[in-house]
Amino acid sequence: IFAALVGGMGMANTMLMSVVERTREIGVFRAVGWRKRRVIGMVLTEALILSLSGGLAGCALGYGLVQAARLLPATEALLSSDVSATVMIQAIVIAVVLGLAASAYPAWRAAHMLPAEAMRREGGASSELSPLVWLMPPRSNFRDTARLEAIKAAIREKATIKPYTP
Numbered sequence: 001i002f003a004a005l006v007g008g009m010g011m012a013n014t015m016l017m018s019v020v021e022r023t024r025e026i027g028v029f030r031a032v033g034w035r036k037r038r039v040i041g042m043v044l045t046e047a048l049i050l051s052l053s054g055g056l057a058g059c060a061l062g063y064g065l066v067q068a069a070r071l072l073p074a075t076e077a078l079l080s081s082d083v084s085a086t087v088m089i090q091a092i093v094i095a096v097v098l099g100l101a102a103s104a105y106p107a108w109r110a111a112h113m114l115p116a117e118a119m120r121r122e123g124g125a126s127s128e129l130s131p132l133v134w135l136m137p138p139r140s141n142f143r144d145t146a147r148l149e150a151i152k153a154a155i156r157e158k159a160t161i162k163p164y165t166p
Contacts, residue, residue, distance in 0.1 A: 004098060012102035015047055019110045026110050027118025028151055036111035043107035044100060051099020055092040063088070 019026070026039060063083050070079045 004094065007095070008098050008102045011047070011051060011099045012105065014050065015043065015103040015106040016109070018046065019043060019106045022110075023113065023118050026113055027115045027120075028155070030113065030118065031115035032151055039111040040107040043103060043110050047099045047103035047107075048096065051096050052092070054099070055095030058095065059088045059091055062091075 029039060029042075066079060066083055069075045
């Protein structure tokens with residue numbers, strides 16, 4: 001239980017720092033029409049990828065260490081059984097559930113940022129978009145997609161985005 005608590009706190013801290021560092025980026029997305037649900041989806045997708053890769057890496061490392069320990073004569077009798085697949089699957093499921101639960105607050109916080117305040121804040125963010133944003137499908141509304149592509153191009157060129165004046 002202690003390991004799960006420490007892992008959950010580490011995941012929550014990682015996701016919270018990710019949201020803080022990308023404050024301006026999230027503000028731009030909210031300004032171009034991303035709904036709160038989509039911002040939450042972006043943060044939770046990142047958490048899912050991180051926790052799944054961490055769970056898989058942990059299982060691989062654990063399996064490798066058990067196999068290495070079985071080669072030692074002193075621990076050979078203690079580790080006579082093999083690591084079962086159900087234990088590995090349980091570990092991965094726990095890692096994913098813990099990662100998603102720990103990123104719920106950072107996702108909520110990111111979704112409830114006001115676009116103007118988020119773009120004004122200095123979150124230590126660079127002007128580059130995260131790699132996961134490019135994987136998200138564009139919105140069906142043509143005007144929103146065109147505006148998003150223009151903002152992506154401006155950010156890529158590190159140009160300043162001029163405010164809309166009617």
